[in-house]
Amino acid sequence: MQRKSIGNILLLLLTLCVACMWAFPLYWAAVTSMKPEQEVVTKTTFIPDVFNFSAYYFALFETNLATWYVNSLVTSITVTAVVILISVMCAYALSQIVFPGRRLLYGIILASFMVPSQALVVSQFVLMYRFGLINTWGGIILPQLIVPVVVIVYKQFFDSVPKELREAAKLDGCGDFQILFRLYLPLNWGITTALAIITYIMAWNAFLWPFLVTNSEEMMTVTVGITQVDDAFGVKYARDMAVAILAAMPVALAYLLFQKRVTQALMLSSGIKG
Amino acid sequence: MTSERRSKTLTAVLMITPFVLTYLTVFAYPVYKMFALSFTNAPLIGEGEWIGFDNYLKLLNQKLFFTSVWNTGYFVVLTVIPNTLIGLGLALMVVRLKGWLQSLILVLFFLPYILPVSVVTQIWEWVLDQQFGIAQHVIEFVTGRRISVFRDPLWAMPMVALVTIWWTNGFNLLLFIAGLRNIPADYYEAAMLDGATRWQCFKRITWPLIWPVTALVLTLQLILQLKIFDQVYLMTEGGPFNSTYVLLQLVYREAFRLNHGGIGSAVAVFLFLIIVTVSVLQYQLLRVRGR
Numbered sequence: 001m002q003r004k005s006i007g008n009i010l011l012l013l014l015t016l017c018v019a020c021m022w023a024f025p026l027y028w029a030a031v032t033s034m035k036p037e038q039e040v041v042t043k044t045t046f047i048p049d050v051f052n053f054s055a056y057y058f059a060l061f062e063t064n065l066a067t068w069y070v071n072s073l074v075t076s077i078t079v080t081a082v083v084i085l086i087s088v089m090c091a092y093a094l095s096q097i098v099f100p101g102r103r104l105l106y107g108i109i110l111a112s113f114m115v116p117s118q119a120l121v122v123s124q125f126v127l128m129y130r131f132g133l134i135n136t137w138g139g140i141i142l143p144q145l146i147v148p149v150v151v152i153v154y155k156q157f158f159d160s161v162p163k164e165l166r167e168a169a170k171l172d173g174c175g176d177f178q179i180l181f182r183l184y185l186p187l188n189w190g191i192t193t194a195l196a197i198i199t200y201i202m203a204w205n206a207f208l209w210p211f212l213v214t215n216s217e218e219m220m221t222v223t224v225g226i227t228q229v230d231d232a233f234g235v236k237y238a239r240d241m242a243v244a245i246l247a248a249m250p251v252a253l254a255y256l257l258f259q260k261r262v263t264q265a266l267m268l269s270s271g272i273k274g
Numbered sequence: 275m276t277s278e279r280r281s282k283t284l285t286a287v288l289m290i291t292p293f294v295l296t297y298l299t300v301f302a303y304p305v306y307k308m309f310a311l312s313f314t315n316a317p318l319i320g321e322g323e324w325i326g327f328d329n330y331l332k333l334l335n336q337k338l339f340f341t342s343v344w345n346t347g348y349f350v351v352l353t354v355i356p357n358t359l360i361g362l363g364l365a366l367m368v369v370r371l372k373g374w375l376q377s378l379i380l381v382l383f384f385l386p387y388i389l390p391v392s393v394v395t396q397i398w399e400w401v402l403d404q405q406f407g408i409a410q411h412v413i414e415f416v417t418g419r420r421i422s423v424f425r426d427p428l429w430a431m432p433m434v435a436l437v438t439i440w441w442t443n444g445f446n447l448l449l450f451i452a453g454l455r456n457i458p459a460d461y462y463e464a465a466m467l468d469g470a471t472r473w474q475c476f477k478r479i480t481w482p483l484i485w486p487v488t489a490l491v492l493t494l495q496l497i498l499q500l501k502i503f504d505q506v507y508l509m510t511e512g513g514p515f516n517s518t519y520v521l522l523q524l525v526y527r528e529a530f531r532l533n534h535g536g537i538g539s540a541v542a543v544f545l546f547l548i549i550v551t552v553s554v555l556q557y558q559l560l561r562v563r564g565r
Binding site: 008014018020085098100119122126142143177208224247267 | 282283285286287288289290292293294296297299300301303304305307308311318319364367368370371377379381382383384385386388389390391392393396397398399400401403405406408440445448449452472490494497500501503504508522525526529530535538539542543545546549550553554557
């Protein structure tokens with residue numbers, strides 16, 4: 001027994017070491033962002049001699065970061081809202097209403113799961129060009145609106161709601177839209193939160209599509225925009241780290257506040273395949 | 275009865291219309307268009323003529339195409355299995371912890387996963403910076419010199435893979451932790467009573483019982499890593515000497531840089547077919563397992 005507990009302590013120490021190493025780049029980025037540029041390149045200090053926030057000041061007021069923030073917020077919140085709304089309605093119909101073509105539609109949505117959206121960028125770009133949506137919020141948003149997995153997860157949850165509930169609501173004279181928005185959606189509020197947060201994080205983090213569809217700096221999202229800072233102002237380490245941290249803040253906060261929901265959403269969306 | 279059915283159908287149609295219309299416009303049509311474009315000599319914007327399989331033949335005569343296929347494969351080899359095993363290893367460590375300590379450690383491992391790719395690459399470009407990067411101390415210790423890792427053909431791809439593993443491992447970790455928690459504790463207790471060692475426990479209980487999760491993670495990783503582009507583009511732009519040029523970047527180059535919408539689409543079709551094939555195989559594999 002003695003030997004076991006020493007083993008356990010060693011294992012705990014090893015775990016802590018690995019975790020610290022894993023998180024070190026994040027710590028290093030944060031520390032660097034709070035140093036004066038001079039200190040960054042002259043010595044290796046793990047805690048800054050003086051805390052200096054000029055890098056943040058520069059990032060916020062001298063670059064286009066504020067504009068990119070607005071673009072990212074508008075596009076990712078819109079994507080989230082629309083994805084949830086159109087998916088939840090479609091899933092409700094698939095789950096609760098018998099209509100011709102229902103199995104076919106569900107089959108198609110399941111199959112779409114396999115299509116890599118990255119392969120579609122050329123034809124999506126051509127389409128957005130036809131719509132006149134290059135360099136617009138609409139152009140960034142539209143191709144991100146189809147997330148088959150959200151429909152699939154909702155359908156599974158609606159399938160498991162007891163049938164009596166819907167029948168009782170029907171007897172009380174409720175239409176299907178009312179049943180969905182007054183009954184089914186509130187019942188599954190947890191899963192809606194989870195799906196919404198993960199959709200928001202994915203939309204905020206989207207790189208390839210926003211990168212292709214925007215070429216003027218004023219229309220870029222944060223994820224794309226921050227790669228332009230070096231080109232515009234040259235390499236400055238503290239400033240780059242401040243920009244990176246500010247860019248990550250909205251998703252990092254969303255995760256830290258809703259950890260359980262993020263985990264739940266990731267499990268559900270991969271569990272489907274299993 | 276018929277009128278009730280009709281009103282049901284009408285409600286259903288109303289409910290699915292927004293999704294179906296969006297689906298047809300921004301998803302189904304682009305899939306069709308991708309195939310259609312790949313048989314034409316169209317520029318990115320504008321009409322082209324039907325040229326049959328010429329684009330595909332052109333690709334077969336293009337060295338960069340084979341380089342991209344090779345590099346994509348190389349990247350897959352460097353990431354898929356290591357990322358899965360590291361995920362399992364970390365999960366085995368984290369799952370033994372209790373309470374707030376476990377939550378804290380889990381956050382440390384998982385946080386990189388939710389960061390935007392450009393934030394990840396900026397952080398690592400700084401960490402690995404040839405002049406001032408803190409990781410250069412390690413590199414110098416091991417190799418005896420400082421290396422500009424993203425400008426060295428030998429180092430570039432493994433380093434991109436390393437950054438990718440750091441970035442995406444949190445997801446694998448989560449799946450493995452969930453899998454490990456599903457293994458009943460009695461199994462271990464019984465084995466311990468019989469005097470089994472830790473290694474025996476792992477080999478006889480954990481590994482076989484976690485295998486379904488391992489298979490899932492492996493296949494998810496395979497599909498994900500085939501689509502590599504963002505990290506490579508941001509850290510090396512495919513260089514040095516095309517040593518990190520990957521398939522999706524060839525799509526980008528042909529379509530958006532050289533204005534060859536047709537050839538770009540042909541590469542996209544190639545990638546599309548590979549990923550759909552892998553996905554179908556995965557689906558079959560997991561379904562067989564499920565039975």
